Amino acid sequence: xxxxxxxxxxxxxxxxxxxxxxxxxxxxxxxxxxxxxxxxxxxxxxxxxxxxxxxxxxxxxxxxxxxxxxxxxxxxxxxxxxxxxxxxxxxxxxxxxxxxxxxxxxxxxxxxxxxxxxxxxxxxxxxxxxxxxxxxxxxxxxxxxxxxxxxxxxxxxxxxxxxxxxxxxxxxxxxxxxxxxxxxxxxxxxxxxxxxxxxxxxxxxxxxxxxxxxxxxxxxxxxxxxxxxxxxxxxxxxxxxxxxxxxxxxxxxxxxxxxxxxxxxxxxxxxxxxxxxxxxxxxxxxxxxxxxxxxxxxxxxxxxxxxxxxxxxxxxxxxxxxxxxxxxxxxxxxxxxxxxxxxxxxxxxxxxxxxxxxxxxxxxxxxxxxx
Amino acid sequence: xxxxxxxxxxxxxxxxxxxxxxxxxxxxxxxxxxxxxxxxxxxxxxxxxxxxxxxxxxxxxxxxxxxxxxxxxxxxxxxxxxxxxxxxxxxxxxxxxxxxxxxxxxxxxxxxxxxxxxxxxxxxxxxxxxxxxxxxxxxxxxxxxxxxxxxxxxxxxxxxxxxxxxxxxxxxxxxxxxxxxxxxxxxxxxxxxxxxxxxxxxxxxxxxxxxxxxxxxxxxxxxxxxxxxxxxxxxxxxxxxxxxxxxxxxxxxxxxxx
Numbered sequence: 001x002x003x004x005x006x007x008x009x010x011x012x013x014x015x016x017x018x019x020x021x022x023x024x025x026x027x028x029x030x031x032x033x034x035x036x037x038x039x040x041x042x043x044x045x046x047x048x049x050x051x052x053x054x055x056x057x058x059x060x061x062x063x064x065x066x067x068x069x070x071x072x073x074x075x076x077x078x079x080x081x082x083x084x085x086x087x088x089x090x091x092x093x094x095x096x097x098x099x100x101x102x103x104x105x106x107x108x109x110x111x112x113x114x115x116x117x118x119x120x121x122x123x124x125x126x127x128x129x130x131x132x133x134x135x136x137x138x139x140x141x142x143x144x145x146x147x148x149x150x151x152x153x154x155x156x157x158x159x160x161x162x163x164x165x166x167x168x169x170x171x172x173x174x175x176x177x178x179x180x181x182x183x184x185x186x187x188x189x190x191x192x193x194x195x196x197x198x199x200x201x202x203x204x205x206x207x208x209x210x211x212x213x214x215x216x217x218x219x220x221x222x223x224x225x226x227x228x229x230x231x232x233x234x235x236x237x238x239x240x241x242x243x244x245x246x247x248x249x250x251x252x253x254x255x256x257x258x259x260x261x262x263x264x265x266x267x268x269x270x271x272x273x274x275x276x277x278x279x280x281x282x283x284x285x286x287x288x289x290x291x292x293x294x295x296x297x298x299x300x301x302x303x304x305x306x307x308x309x310x311x312x313x314x315x316x317x318x319x320x321x322x323x324x325x326x327x328x329x330x331x332x333x334x335x336x337x338x339x340x341x342x343x344x345x346x347x348x349x350x351x352x353x354x355x356x357x358x359x360x361x362x363x364x365x366x367x368x369x370x371x
Numbered sequence: 372x373x374x375x376x377x378x379x380x381x382x383x384x385x386x387x388x389x390x391x392x393x394x395x396x397x398x399x400x401x402x403x404x405x406x407x408x409x410x411x412x413x414x415x416x417x418x419x420x421x422x423x424x425x426x427x428x429x430x431x432x433x434x435x436x437x438x439x440x441x442x443x444x445x446x447x448x449x450x451x452x453x454x455x456x457x458x459x460x461x462x463x464x465x466x467x468x469x470x471x472x473x474x475x476x477x478x479x480x481x482x483x484x485x486x487x488x489x490x491x492x493x494x495x496x497x498x499x500x501x502x503x504x505x506x507x508x509x510x511x512x513x514x515x516x517x518x519x520x521x522x523x524x525x526x527x528x529x530x531x532x533x534x535x536x537x538x539x540x541x542x543x544x545x546x547x548x549x550x551x552x553x554x555x556x557x558x559x560x561x562x563x564x565x566x567x568x569x570x571x572x573x574x575x576x577x578x579x580x581x582x583x584x585x586x587x588x589x590x591x592x593x594x595x596x597x598x599x600x601x602x603x604x605x606x607x608x609x610x611x612x613x614x615x616x617x618x619x620x621x622x623x624x625x626x627x628x629x
Contacts, residue, residue, distance in 0.1 A: 193458050196476070197458070199477075201384065201387060203477035204386045204390030205390075256383075257385050323526050355537035356536055357535040363537065
């Protein structure tokens with residue numbers, strides 16, 4: 001069995017589900033020992049009242065039992081704690097034997113000591129008579145066996161609970177990973193309209209304008225390479241994401257000619273920052289698809305990256321058609337809801353996407369990512 | 372007419388338009404060719420010049436190829452329509468009924484020559500059969516561009532500081548009336564918009580947004596369940612949120628048998 005993490009120390013009181021509610025700590029365990037011992041004392045007192053000889057007032061019996069029980073309880077607590085600290089658990093049988101002995105010894109000496117405290121009797125008197133000694137030893141062995149069985153059961157329960165929690169966590173982590181990978185793969189998909197239209201453009205240019213065709217193909221290859229890399233990588237930088245957007249816009253710039261103007265504004269500090277791959281690209285594609293392409297005279301796209309108020313702000317500003325009630329082009333792009341879902345998977349609420357209607361027309365989509 | 376056949380080619384991507392022109396010149400010597408850079412320009416030129424055949428790109432700004440073809444059908448002597456596209460996931464059969472032909476870009480000379488041969492044949496006949504307008508309408512529906520008039524609200528404009536934020540309707544959890552304004556509750560905050568709830572209600576998809584109170588409309592998919600309190604009032608519980616919304620008596624029927 002591989003248990004790199006030390007087993008959490010349980011307490012016999014955790015046998016009662018109510019007491020599992022509070023996390024284990026030295027102070028809690030001391031308190032639990034007091035409660036455990038006092039409960040045992042109460043039970044023993046009741047037994048004594050019901051079955052024992054009369055004569056002694058109940059409260060006195062209770063007081064005596066409480067003292068002895070707590071004395072034994074805390075001695076066992078201390079002994080077990082010492083074992084836990086100084087005896088390695090590698091040889092578990094040896095360890096259990098030590099526990100048995102410790103509990104037995106604590107019980108064996110606890111009763112004489114307790115009686116000595118209450119009644120002022122010499123504790124050694126208990127060890128002079130063989131029959132008393134035998135009874136004491138039997139009691140001690142019984143306590144030890146019961147106690148160690150309780151400890152073993154408690155530890156086993158804790159291990160099972162830990163194992164279950166770890167499995168749950170692993171399942172949840174795997175689920176998050178799969179969801180994130182699926183969303184990322186969706187976003188890294190090369191939009192077929194873009195792919196086929198670009199290739200058709202290359203074919204159209206190859207005879208008449210070979211230099212233009214070459215440049216377009218080169219930039220298209222840059223785009224394909226970056227987009228494939230981004231779909232596989234867990235992390236990218238702002239710079240690499242801006243380069244991907246640049247390659248995409250460059251290809252479209254050749255295709256749309258004067259209908260598309262674009263530029264990227266960023267500083268070296270922002271470019272060096274890490275950011276999740278394929279978050280920016282869908283926003284650029286949306287700006288083209290919903291903003292520039294459907295507008296007769298086309299427009300301008302500005303991609304900006306900067307650090308502001310402890311957030312990385314990456315935005316795509318367009319002067320396109322703006323958002324209309326018309327449904328999106330079928331087969332085109334991956335929805336913003338997908339992007340939002342990914343932001344939720346990536347960070348626990350810290351990242352967000354804002355869409356802003358520009359006063360002069362068009363839309364700004366803004367990604368805000370915690371640094 | 373067959374002596375001087377006239378074609379209009381329309382595409383918003385200039386290089387594709389150049390290529391189309393050069394390919395068509397080769398495949399059909401003697402053809403007069405007019406170019407259009409978008410759907411609107413194409414429509415104007417077709418009205419003015421009445422070409423015999425038009426080659427229309429499907430995705431064009433202003434007016435897409437299919438919308439344009441539908442307009443042409445309404446005319447007395449519609450030209451033969453050939454659609455061109457680089458990629459479409461629609462079945463080619465859909466276009467067979469709606470147009471004379473359908474070409475995939477880049478348009479190869481061999482394939483284009485076949486279309487040209489068929490076009491010449493068709494133009495020699497006295498009158499062409501115009502494409503069925505219902506087939507075009509079906510295509511438009513498939514493209515998702517038909518009848519946007521009654522579409523429910525998709526974006527909400529909310530002022531935030533100097534900016535106008537756009538909120539996708541899917542993001543809204545519920546709307547709550549707030550005097551003349553309406554509060555919009557989202558997963559990551561709330562916004563105030565100027566549209567009163569009663570006006571907003573008319574624009575919402577009633578399948579997705581349920582009015583549960585005079586002043587509250589809630590997105591059905593965010594409802595986790597209901598709870599009846601000790602006074603017998605019904606409350607709606609929301610997924611991942613603490614607040615509960617009271618359902619007024621008039622709307623309790625919405626949750627019967629839930």
